[in-house]
Amino acid sequence: MAKLPVQFRLNGSDRAGFVDPAGNLLDLLRRGLGDFGPKYGCGQGTCGVCTVLVDGEPQLACLTLAVSCEGKQIETTSGMADGPNLHPLQQAFMDSFAAQCGFCTPGMLTAARALLAKNPNPTRDEVVEAISGNICRCTGYEPIIAAILAAAAGGAGMRRA
Amino acid sequence: MTLEMRKEIFADERDDNLNVVGKGVQRQDMPGHVTARTRFFDDHAFDGLLHLKVVRSPHHHARIRSIDVSAAERAPGVKRVLRGADVPVNKNTLLSLINFGKDDEPSLAVDKVRYKGEPVVAILADSEAQALAARKLVRIDYDLLPTVFDVEEALKPGAPVVNETYPGNYFEYHQRFDHQKLRFGDVEAAFARADHVIEHRYQMSPIEHAPTETNGTIAAPDQNGRYLVHSCAQGLFFSLDTTAKIVDVPSNRLHFVGGTVGGGFGGKVDSLTEPLSVLGAMLTGRPVRYVLDREEEMLYGSPRGAERIYVKDGLMRDGRITARYIRSYFDAGAYTRLSSYAAIKCTAHVPGPYSIPNVASDIYVAYTNRCPSTAMRGFGVTAVDFALECQMDRLAEVIDMDPVEFRILNAYRDGDMKAHRRLAKNTALIECAQVAAEKANWPISEQARRASSVTGGGGERAQIPATPVDQRGQIGRPDTRNSPATQTLPAGTTRIPLSKRPVFEGARDGRPAPVQVPRYEAPRQDASRQEPPRYDPALAPPPAPPAYQPVSAPPAPPPPAAPAQPQHGAVRFSSVFGTRRR
Numbered sequence: 001m002a003k004l005p006v007q008f009r010l011n012g013s014d015r016a017g018f019v020d021p022a023g024n025l026l027d028l029l030r031r032g033l034g035d036f037g038p039k040y041g042c043g044q045g046t047c048g049v050c051t052v053l054v055d056g057e058p059q060l061a062c063l064t065l066a067v068s069c070e071g072k073q074i075e076t077t078s079g080m081a082d083g084p085n086l087h088p089l090q091q092a093f094m095d096s097f098a099a100q101c102g103f104c105t106p107g108m109l110t111a112a113r114a115l116l117a118k119n120p121n122p123t124r125d126e127v128v129e130a131i132s133g134n135i136c137r138c139t140g141y142e143p144i145i146a147a148i149l150a151a152a153a154g155g156a157g158m159r160r161a
Numbered sequence: 162m163t164l165e166m167r168k169e170i171f172a173d174e175r176d177d178n179l180n181v182v183g184k185g186v187q188r189q190d191m192p193g194h195v196t197a198r199t200r201f202f203d204d205h206a207f208d209g210l211l212h213l214k215v216v217r218s219p220h221h222h223a224r225i226r227s228i229d230v231s232a233a234e235r236a237p238g239v240k241r242v243l244r245g246a247d248v249p250v251n252k253n254t255l256l257s258l259i260n261f262g263k264d265d266e267p268s269l270a271v272d273k274v275r276y277k278g279e280p281v282v283a284i285l286a287d288s289e290a291q292a293l294a295a296r297k298l299v300r301i302d303y304d305l306l307p308t309v310f311d312v313e314e315a316l317k318p319g320a321p322v323v324n325e326t327y328p329g330n331y332f333e334y335h336q337r338f339d340h341q342k343l344r345f346g347d348v349e350a351a352f353a354r355a356d357h358v359i360e361h362r363y364q365m366s367p368i369e370h371a372p373t374e375t376n377g378t379i380a381a382p383d384q385n386g387r388y389l390v391h392s393c394a395q396g397l398f399f400s401l402d403t404t405a406k407i408v409d410v411p412s413n414r415l416h417f418v419g420g421t422v423g424g425g426f427g428g429k430v431d432s433l434t435e436p437l438s439v440l441g442a443m444l445t446g447r448p449v450r451y452v453l454d455r456e457e458e459m460l461y462g463s464p465r466g467a468e469r470i471y472v473k474d475g476l477m478r479d480g481r482i483t484a485r486y487i488r489s490y491f492d493a494g495a496y497t498r499l500s501s502y503a504a505i506k507c508t509a510h511v512p513g514p515y516s517i518p519n520v521a522s523d524i525y526v527a528y529t530n531r532c533p534s535t536a537m538r539g540f541g542v543t544a545v546d547f548a549l550e551c552q553m554d555r556l557a558e559v560i561d562m563d564p565v566e567f568r569i570l571n572a573y574r575d576g577d578m579k580a581h582r583r584l585a586k587n588t589a590l591i592e593c594a595q596v597a598a599e600k601a602n603w604p605i606s607e608q609a610r611r612a613s614s615v616t617g618g619g620g621e622r623a624q625i626p627a628t629p630v631d632q633r634g635q636i637g638r639p640d641t642r643n644s645p646a647t648q649t650l651p652a653g654t655t656r657i658p659l660s661k662r663p664v665f666e667g668a669r670d671g672r673p674a675p676v677q678v679p680r681y682e683a684p685r686q687d688a689s690r691q692e693p694p695r696y697d698p699a700l701a702p703p704p705a706p707p708a709y710q711p712v713s714a715p716p717a718p719p720p721p722a723a724p725a726q727p728q729h730g731a732v733r734f735s736s737v738f739g740t741r742r743r
Binding site for chain 1: 187195198201203290370374422425
């Protein structure tokens with residue numbers, strides 16, 4: 001099957017690849033471009049570990065056709081820090097011990113980032129809703145919710161998400 | 162010098178120089194987690210990566226008549242197709258590394274499939290899609306065989322034989338015994354004297370660990386004939402040795418990299434993907450990635466084994482539990498994996514944290530045509546705890562006693578003799594119950610509030626009672642297994658004598674492995690010891706397997722004056738070998 005070219009900005013850099021028409025964004029990012037921030041967990045849109053931002057909107061990379069990302073802005077956890085300086089959400093996750101095995105963390109951070117970009121001062125219920133598509137099988141939800149609220153209180157939403 | 166752990170022992174030693182306790186210390190792996198720099202097994206790029214997918218059995222139990230892989234081998238992108246004959250050592254059991262149990266599980270099924278989802282053929286192709294497409298081209302003819310899914314059905318005569326390595330459908334402990342057995346005191350006599358005898362059945366379900374990261378491995382040829390293996394394994398060196406055995410290479414040719422596990426919970430100790438990945442890399446000279454998809458993880462990644470537990474208790478009106486008998490069946494599925502160990506842990510946990518003067522248990526590992534089960538978070542212990550604590554609430558209800566006070570009344574105290582013939586130390590259930598009651602605003606009596614783990618134990622409670630021994634549970638089909646008491650061990654006996662020494666047919670080198678396997682000796686004859694009472698057939702109840710058969714042995718002889726003496730050779734329950742905590 002003929003491959004198709006696709007070009008987009010990934011974490012601020014121009015990137016391009018050739019993909020199967022049915023290929024998903026997750027495979028392109030991980031296997032094609034070497035960005036291992038988004039993870040494979042279920043391949044069917046239920047676990048949230050592949051969450052990335054596409055033009056600022058959280059999307060499940062495993063259910064997103066790679067060719068549909070032509071010309072879009074893709075952001076992943078790998079590009080979240082500003083050089084050596086952690087994003088306030090990253091710092092808050094560290095300070096709140098909001099990770100156990102760490103596998104869901106990139107997706108959680110991305111979902112939280114999308115939330116704070118739109119809603120800098122979310123309520124606890126809004127935080128819970130925002131990460132409701134992200135499964136933490138270590139069941140560390142409480143520290144994660146606390147971290148997102150702490151980051152919001154510290155003004156994380158004021159930065160460019 | 163034993164280590165005393167109770168908090169108040171250190172009360173006077175506490176100073177302010179503690180530099181970690183009570184403070185938050187950052188985990189060293191946290192920066193990697195929040196920046197997505199942590200490399201899990203699948204977060205590695207390789208040129209020329211091959212993708213491995215396995216063809217799984219669609220049947221629970223079937224004989225393989227033929228396997229035709231010719232179309233799959235010709236499919237686009239396919240580089241290699243593996244069958245059972247390609248696996249150098251195609252029979253393994255995980256605990257064979259410590260000489261425990263017989264090799265019983267193939268990496269790829271050869272003659273027979275024993276559970277739905279069992280791997281039969283492996284396909285290696287340039288892309289995942291090509292491997293999946295070629296998987297559909299493999300033709301396997303099966304003759305269906307009768308199935309068994311229930312642990313007690315599996316142990317009945319005439320049940321389909323699941324796993325020919327264990328033709329009785331039970332794991333054979335030390336190649337001789339069909340279950341783990343515990344006898345302490347005379348439960349039957351105590352049941353006869355109890356005010357209430359209460360028996361309930363508890364059934365656990367299998368539980369899938371469902372780690373967010375599925376099981377998987379990437380194996381790549383490295384320099385100097387070595388193989389680099391990025392593994393999800395929870396026990397990295399355990400997996401390395403298992404892989405070295407199955408692919409038949411010295412372990413120093415395998416370089417396992419791991420330590421970042423995307424959730425394991427016990428489900429990543431079975432080396433489900435490592436051996437075939439390494440074998441694929443050896444045979445193709447290319448890096449091979451074998452990752453379970455979510456469906457495979459849910460349906461065929463080994464779960465926590467289901468347990469069926471019968472708890473029978475003798476209870477006095479004043480709240481004392483005087484006897485506890487537990488019969489439990491651990492569902493191993495089609496292969497042993499770690500279930501043999503689970504049953505040992507289960508036995509070690511009987512009768513729970515309670516001081517009960519008469520305790521007996523028979524814990525079986527049964528093979529069924531279900532997915533093999535494995536470790537998960539306290540496996541073997543959590544299920545029996547669930548059963549015991551449900552049972553405790555029911556007992557408290559029967560005598561109309563507060564459930565917290567009921568536990569405080571029956572809790573172990575320091576110096577009590579446990580059913581495993583060790584003195585209880587550092588007990589704290591009473592204090593836990595008191596604190597829990599206080600935090601929950603659960604009113605308990607002044608007497609229960611004043612109870613303490615450090616007082617009231619020992620003395621009479623430190624004695625090992627006279628213990629009738631029967632032959633039930635020695636190897637044989639369940640219908641022949643119910644036997645009367647053969648003798649009574651006098652009070653103070655720490656060793657259960659066995660008539661025969663174990664045979665070692667299952668040992669890897671075919672020779673006895675005296676270091677690992679406990680030896681059993683005939684009991685030393687003590688001149689002061691009375692002749693054990695003879696069994697009176699007139700008192701025996703009619704056999705009704707598999708229900709527990711009361712054994713009406715005559716009363717035990719009076720305990721001799723000889724104190725319990727530490728002896729070697731006792732049946733132990735504290736580890737796989739039974740030798741660690743002698």
